[in-house]
Amino acid sequence: MAEYWSTLDVDLHLAVDPDSGRRVGLEHALREAIRDGRLAAGARLPSTRTLAVELGLARGTVSAAYDQLVAEGHLVAVRGSGTRVAAQSGRAPSDARTTDAASGAGTAAKSGTQRAADPVRFPHDLRPGTPDLSRFPREAWLRAARRAVNEAPSDVFGYGDPRGRLELRRALAEYLGRTRGVLADPEHIVIVSGALQGLALLGRVLGGGMAMEDPYIPLFHKAVRTTGTEVVPLLVDDDGARVEQLRGRAFRDVEAVVVTPSHQYPIGSTLHPARRQTLVEWAREGAGRYVVEDDYDGEFRYDRQPVGALQGMLPDRTVYLGTASKTLGPGVRLAWMVLPEALLDPVTEAKRHLDHQSETLGQVTLAEFITSHDYDRHIRASRLRYRRRRDLLAERLRTKAGRPAAGFALGGIAAGLHALVRLEPAGMSEAEVLARAAEFGLGLEGLGGLWDTGPKGRSGQNRARPQGIVVGFGSPTEAAYPRALDALVRTLSWR
Amino acid sequence: MAEYWSTLDVDLHLAVDPDSGRRVGLEHALREAIRDGRLAAGARLPSTRTLAVELGLARGTVSAAYDQLVAEGHLVAVRGSGTRVAAQSGRAPSDARTTDAASGAGTAAKSGTQRAADPVRFPHDLRPGTPDLSRFPREAWLRAARRAVNEAPSDVFGYGDPRGRLELRRALAEYLGRTRGVLADPEHIVIVSGALQGLALLGRVLGGGMAMEDPYIPLFHKAVRTTGTEVVPLLVDDDGARVEQLRGRAFRDVEAVVVTPSHQYPIGSTLHPARRQTLVEWAREGAGRYVVEDDYDGEFRYDRQPVGALQGMLPDRTVYLGTASKTLGPGVRLAWMVLPEALLDPVTEAKRHLDHQSETLGQVTLAEFITSHDYDRHIRASRLRYRRRRDLLAERLRTKAGRPAAGFALGGIAAGLHALVRLEPAGMSEAEVLARAAEFGLGLEGLGGLWDTGPKGRSGQNRARPQGIVVGFGSPTEAAYPRALDALVRTLSWR
Numbered sequence: 001m002a003e004y005w006s007t008l009d010v011d012l013h014l015a016v017d018p019d020s021g022r023r024v025g026l027e028h029a030l031r032e033a034i035r036d037g038r039l040a041a042g043a044r045l046p047s048t049r050t051l052a053v054e055l056g057l058a059r060g061t062v063s064a065a066y067d068q069l070v071a072e073g074h075l076v077a078v079r080g081s082g083t084r085v086a087a088q089s090g091r092a093p094s095d096a097r098t099t100d101a102a103s104g105a106g107t108a109a110k111s112g113t114q115r116a117a118d119p120v121r122f123p124h125d126l127r128p129g130t131p132d133l134s135r136f137p138r139e140a141w142l143r144a145a146r147r148a149v150n151e152a153p154s155d156v157f158g159y160g161d162p163r164g165r166l167e168l169r170r171a172l173a174e175y176l177g178r179t180r181g182v183l184a185d186p187e188h189i190v191i192v193s194g195a196l197q198g199l200a201l202l203g204r205v206l207g208g209g210m211a212m213e214d215p216y217i218p219l220f221h222k223a224v225r226t227t228g229t230e231v232v233p234l235l236v237d238d239d240g241a242r243v244e245q246l247r248g249r250a251f252r253d254v255e256a257v258v259v260t261p262s263h264q265y266p267i268g269s270t271l272h273p274a275r276r277q278t279l280v281e282w283a284r285e286g287a288g289r290y291v292v293e294d295d296y297d298g299e300f301r302y303d304r305q306p307v308g309a310l311q312g313m314l315p316d317r318t319v320y321l322g323t324a325s326k327t328l329g330p331g332v333r334l335a336w337m338v339l340p341e342a343l344l345d346p347v348t349e350a351k352r353h354l355d356h357q358s359e360t361l362g363q364v365t366l367a368e369f370i371t372s373h374d375y376d377r378h379i380r381a382s383r384l385r386y387r388r389r390r391d392l393l394a395e396r397l398r399t400k401a402g403r404p405a406a407g408f409a410l411g412g413i414a415a416g417l418h419a420l421v422r423l424e425p426a427g428m429s430e431a432e433v434l435a436r437a438a439e440f441g442l443g444l445e446g447l448g449g450l451w452d453t454g455p456k457g458r459s460g461q462n463r464a465r466p467q468g469i470v471v472g473f474g475s476p477t478e479a480a481y482p483r484a485l486d487a488l489v490r491t492l493s494w495r
Numbered sequence: 496m497a498e499y500w501s502t503l504d505v506d507l508h509l510a511v512d513p514d515s516g517r518r519v520g521l522e523h524a525l526r527e528a529i530r531d532g533r534l535a536a537g538a539r540l541p542s543t544r545t546l547a548v549e550l551g552l553a554r555g556t557v558s559a560a561y562d563q564l565v566a567e568g569h570l571v572a573v574r575g576s577g578t579r580v581a582a583q584s585g586r587a588p589s590d591a592r593t594t595d596a597a598s599g600a601g602t603a604a605k606s607g608t609q610r611a612a613d614p615v616r617f618p619h620d621l622r623p624g625t626p627d628l629s630r631f632p633r634e635a636w637l638r639a640a641r642r643a644v645n646e647a648p649s650d651v652f653g654y655g656d657p658r659g660r661l662e663l664r665r666a667l668a669e670y671l672g673r674t675r676g677v678l679a680d681p682e683h684i685v686i687v688s689g690a691l692q693g694l695a696l697l698g699r700v701l702g703g704g705m706a707m708e709d710p711y712i713p714l715f716h717k718a719v720r721t722t723g724t725e726v727v728p729l730l731v732d733d734d735g736a737r738v739e740q741l742r743g744r745a746f747r748d749v750e751a752v753v754v755t756p757s758h759q760y761p762i763g764s765t766l767h768p769a770r771r772q773t774l775v776e777w778a779r780e781g782a783g784r785y786v787v788e789d790d791y792d793g794e795f796r797y798d799r800q801p802v803g804a805l806q807g808m809l810p811d812r813t814v815y816l817g818t819a820s821k822t823l824g825p826g827v828r829l830a831w832m833v834l835p836e837a838l839l840d841p842v843t844e845a846k847r848h849l850d851h852q853s854e855t856l857g858q859v860t861l862a863e864f865i866t867s868h869d870y871d872r873h874i875r876a877s878r879l880r881y882r883r884r885r886d887l888l889a890e891r892l893r894t895k896a897g898r899p900a901a902g903f904a905l906g907g908i909a910a911g912l913h914a915l916v917r918l919e920p921a922g923m924s925e926a927e928v929l930a931r932a933a934e935f936g937l938g939l940e941g942l943g944g945l946w947d948t949g950p951k952g953r954s955g956q957n958r959a960r961p962q963g964i965v966v967g968f969g970s971p972t973e974a975a976y977p978r979a980l981d982a983l984v985r986t987l988s989w990r
Contacts, residue, residue, distance in 0.1 A: 133649040142641050149637055154628040157824030174535040177528065193850040200849065204721075223848045226699075228723075329652030331855035353718045354695065355688040359854045360826035 026057065026065040034074050034085055045075065045083045122443030124484035128266065128418040128472025131382065133329050135478075140374045141328075141365065148368035149361055156360050162352035164191025164336075165360055167367035172336050175370050176322065180298050181308035183315040184338045190347055191358045193333040195294055196223055198321045199258065201337075201354065202292060203227030205346035208255030210292075213241050215266055215450035216258075233452045238411070240264050240271030243279045256290040256319070257282070262298045262307045266450050266470045268412010268420045270307055279310070283317040290340065292319045297326045297416040299379050302387045316340045324366065326417060326474070327379055332362055386417055389473040389481055393419060396485050397492065408492060417474030420447070421492070423467040430455075430467045433491060442487040445470040521552065521560040529569050529580055540570070540578045617938030619979035623761065623913040623967030626877065628824050630973075635869045636823075636860065643863035644856055651855050657847035659686025659831075660855055662862035667831050670865050671817065675793055676803035678810040679833045685842055686853045688828040690789055691718055693816045694753065696832075696849065697787060698722030700841035703750030705787075708736050710761055710945035711753075728947045733906070735759050735766030738774045751785040751814070752777070757793045757802045761945050761965045763907010763915045765802055774805070778812040785835070787814045792821045792911040794874050797882045811835045819861065821912060821969070822874055827857055881912055884968045884976055888914060891980050892987070903987060912969030915942070916987070918962040925950075925962045928986060937982040940965040 033039040045051070048066060052059040066083055069075040077083045148167075149156070156165065163169065169186035176182035192198045196219065203210065203224040212221055214233035221231050232250055234257065235242050241259045245251060257279065261271035271279070283289045293310045301307070311320040323335035339347055351357070369375045390413055397410050407427015412420040423430060430446040437444045447468040448455035457465050476484045528534040540546070543561060547554040561578055564570040571581045643662075644651070651660065658664065664681035671677035687693045691714065698705065698719040707716055709728035716726050727745055729752065730737050736754045740746060752774065756766035766774070778784045788805045796802070806815040818830035834842055846852070864870045885908055892905050902922015907915040918925060925941040932939045942963040943950035952960050971979045 130653045133652040136649065136652040138644055142644055145640060146637050149633055154631065157628040157631040157826040158625045159825045174538070178534065178538075193854065196848075197850045219848070226848050330654045330851070331652040333850065333852070333854035353691075353714070353721050354849070355692045355828065356825070357828070359688065359828035359857055362854055362856060 026055070026062065027068050030065065030069055031074060034069075039085050041085050043085045044081075045085070047082060122438075123441035124480065124487040125443040125475060126471050126473065126484050126488060127443045127445045127475065128470050129475070130330060130472075131326050131328075131417060131474045132385070132477060133331075133475070135382065135385070136329050137374065137378050140378070141369065144368040144372065144374060145361070145365040148364040152364050156364055160357055160360060162348050162357045163189065164358055165363040165367065168363040168370075169336075171367040171370040172322075175375070176309075176320070176336075176338065180295065180306075180322070181312040182320050182322075182338055183312055184320070188339050188341070188344055190337045190339060190344075190351060191363055192335050192337055192351065193355075193358055194325060194330065194335045195296060195321050195323055196220060197354070198319075198335060198337045199224050199292070200227055201347050201350045202256060202319065202343075203229040204350045205343065206255050206290075208288070209251075209253045211246065211251055211254045211257040212452065213259055213264065214452040215447060216260070216452065217265065218450065218452060220258075221452045231452070234259075236264055236267050236269070238267070238269045240267075240269050240275055241279075243271075243275050243282065246279075246282050255288055256292050258292040258294060259310075260294045260296065261310045262295055262301070263412070263415040265294075265296065265416075266412075266418065266420060266445075266447060266468075267466075268414075268416065268418065270414065271310070276310060276313070280314050280317075283314060288342070290317055290319055290343070292321065294321045296321070296323055298322070299327055300383055300386055300417060301415040302383075302390060303414050311338060319343065327375070327382065332366070334358070334362055334366055385478070386474060390419070392481075392485060393471065393473050393488075396489050397421075418470055418472045421469040421471055423469065425467075428492075430469065433469050437487070437491045440487040440490050442484065442491055444488075444491075445472070521550070521557065522563050525560065525564055526569060529564075534580050536580050538580045539576075540580070542577060615938070617933075618936035619975065619982040620938040620970060621966050621968065621979050621983060622938045622940045622970065623965050624970070625825060625967075626821050626823075626912060626969045627880070627972060628826075628970070630877065630880070631824050632869065632873050635873070636864065639863040639867065639869060640856070640860040642867075643859040647859050651859055655852055655855060657843050657852045658684065659853055660858040660862065663858040663865075664831075666862040666865040667817075670870070671804075671815070671831075671833065675790065675801075675817070676807040677815050677817075677833055678807055679815070683834050683836070683839055685832045685834060685839075685846060686858055687830050687832055687846065688850075688853055689820060689825065689830045690791060690816050690818055691715060692849070693814075693830060693832045694719050694787070695722055696842050696845045697751060697814065697838075698724040699845045700838065701750050701785075703783070704746075704748045705751045705753060706741065706746055706749045707753040707947065708755060708759065709947040710942060711755070711947065712760065713945065713947060715753075716947045726947070729754075731759055731762050731764070733762070733764045735764050735770055736774075738766075738770045738777065741774075741777050750783055751787050753787040753789060754805075755789045755791065756805045757790055757796070758907070758910040760789075760791065760911075761907075761913065761915060761940075761942060761963075762961075763909075763911065763913065765909065766805070771805060771808070775809050775812075778809060783837070785812055785814055785838070787816065789816045791816075791818055793817070794822055795878055795881055795912060796910040797878075797885060798909050806833060814838065822870070822877065827861070828853070829857055829861055880973070881969060885914070887976075887980060888966065888968050888983075891984050892916075913965055913967045916964040916966055918964065920962075923987075925964065928964055932982070932986045935982040935985050937979065937986055939983075939986075940967070 030039070045066070048059050048062040052062045055062070066075060066077070070077050070083070074086055075083050076086045166186060168191060169189040172189055173184040173186045176184045192201065199220055200223045204227045206229060209230035209232055210224055211232045211234040212224065213236050215236065224231050230253065232254055234245055240261060241264070243257070246254065246257065259271060259279070261276065263270060279291055283291050291310060291314060295309055298306070298309065309320060311318040317340060319340065320338035321335065324332055325335065337347065394410060394413060407424045409422045409424070410419055411422055412418070423433065428436070430448050434444060434446050447466065447470060450470070451465070455465065471488065473481070525534070540561070541549070543554050543557040547557045550557070561570060561572070565572050565578070569581055570578050572578045661681060663686060664684040667684055668679040668681045671679045687696065694715055695718045699722045701724060704725035704727055705719055706727045706729040707719065708731050710731065719726050725748065727749055729740055735756060736759070738752070741749065741752065754766060754774070756771065758765065774786055778786050786805060786809060790804055793801070793804065804815060806813040812835060814835065815833035816830065819827050820830065832842065889905060889908060902919045904917045904919070905914055906917055907913070918928065923931070925943050929939060929941050942961065942965060945965070946960070950960065966983065968976070
């Protein structure tokens, strides 16, 4: 018997197996519905009378089924307000799985099927990966969209160049040159949906292997491996990627090296000038060698002079990857690759086979947003805001929580939207910090999940493998940030 | 010395080499920035005072550098409006390779590097693949975007469910059930960028081979093959895909069959009811067998009752693919898959590895567009318009050009945005028609380019392989359509 049941709140398709007895069948069907989220936490169930009528069951049968599920903790009966799905039961409201968490640079590590588990939500959230989404410039963006869409030729709605709209590629060429020192010809730019897609495209077109920083973002490693390309982890320290390793046997077949030279993710270090030089030399030595520069947060540099893009030193051998994910938000799915001549056609062709081209209305909107300088204004305002947050983070950890002697040190704070709390061997372990944070309702990301080679390294010896917590200070709202910092300070104040 | 310089409007990364003297260094840095396009023609420079402060130089040094570059013609100083980059200076952004044309269902066949050749443009264009882009409902779409983006929670700008926004999945579940008889649970819908991406995702997750109609869209065959999945061509006739072939040896390892049952592309036939039944039986016989229903133009049916989606007969074994490419335009890159339970998690996971999720602002806009019924209104108006065009096409070919005896017959006109002009052996060949069309400035698509097995078949014998011209009556503007038909009539009036 399959029944549709409507209450004030929900329509629910409830399949009651006739073979399993009516009460047991109803119990089972309800349990299933709660478990897989069709009945969300907090959802109100119909009265026993209503449901009995709708399902053609005796009211006592329905009551008995409800009682059983209350006993099991799946339902809560509150006098006067009926029966509801328990808060801890099943999946969160239908937007479960909706987000996020699964991602971002930071949490991307949590792979596996998203569907199985609820995305975890925290009262305080300092997980890295997204900017403050509440500051998305909705009004300016909508105005830009109106201008751009109204002025665009009709072909904007059609199939077009797999590289993306020329309006945007021109705007980016100017913007990237001006702000990041990137030598970008609009013809050599390919608009993609994110760094992830950019790396997957490269994985498809490169013949050899790819070296990728470790720790970095496991989803990125995995996405490249999915294309059949071998990924060789390249360890990282406080001077960025240890590029001298590229001379080793393990890297013999490596054709491209993926680095985050301006602000290593997640360690936060800047690639040392001598290492930049080593990397450039490595690339120049072999015929088909490339550096892939993931410049995911190059716009946000606070203390020192900005480090110009490495691409400016080596334009014919660098793939530059930039993104709007940290400046606007990852939902817009707009990122860009600046490609050397030799890779342009293969990547363009691979993009065409993947999804023809990226969505165009967002592209012309972003082009308008950049050329009107709304983008600069938004970034400048964001930079000030994140800088204040960064300063506040450093201040709070210096004065209110432990000192370095107490077990941690803050690093990687010269740029970007995240910092690394390096845990000293004498202090708490990552697991302990994360457990304490959970007690305070605080979401954090442990470094442990970001190693491609696992938190203990390939040998399982955990040699020189730092423990740490990645603190994303970008994502909370302005109002939520101070309380999130309070929770962080409490978490780290272990003595 | 690398400096970040901000003016009212812009940020500029300017590398001033400290060894070359301050004025000369600044001059050089500016000259380089202009030459390689980082400072675009017309860009306004900061005042000498601002720049001097920001770079820590004397104001006179900056003035002298500006003067030198004005003298060289790189900059222009306009009294009262500051200093700008000269119009002729630096690189001109080149527009070569700008577009497009490369695609659409129709022209997708023209693979190879896009870059080599300019897309061919015709004064009259009846190539299939796109709707009339000039009729994109810009104003209604922008209004929906404003409502949707203003009302959306902030998480719309973040990482989310790889399946796409729940708002859109809910709107589509209702819409598809109502208009196409699709049994769609929002939880089982995955938003993708197009049928191409949908097929590529399936290619990734399916273990066995895929049978795909032939003729169809060669880019689609190729995109699936790129994933490593074997594609077995399934021939088509006037009753749709010849599904009885599925019993043959060549199809032994086939796990999924891709069909266009409502309106075969490009032949235009409808899958015969007996064949639907055969296909359903085939799918039910084996454990992991699926039918993939590409319902690319199911909204446009003119004469008979619309043929309900096959998915309604076989929901647990059908992957339904729908798209906004024919209703709105392919530029929005919004399409949807309705998946059976067993494929949902693998496809969701593959989507996450491919590009995390599709762009979200377009998704919430389309959700609003559907729930406000603007989508229905737009489709209804479009259907009337295309039906008139279809009638006019039939009329013109009946009365003004040759009769069937004169060498051709019109078919596939019950639905969609294209028809097939079948060429009789006694008349002109495809090549002759296309050559004549080119003389009249008319773009058409020959059937020959759409065979996966080539226009002569695998045996090279060309047995029973029809010759024909695919006429897309969707893409011209209303004003251009009559003249395009004139050119078609002249092309076909060979005696």
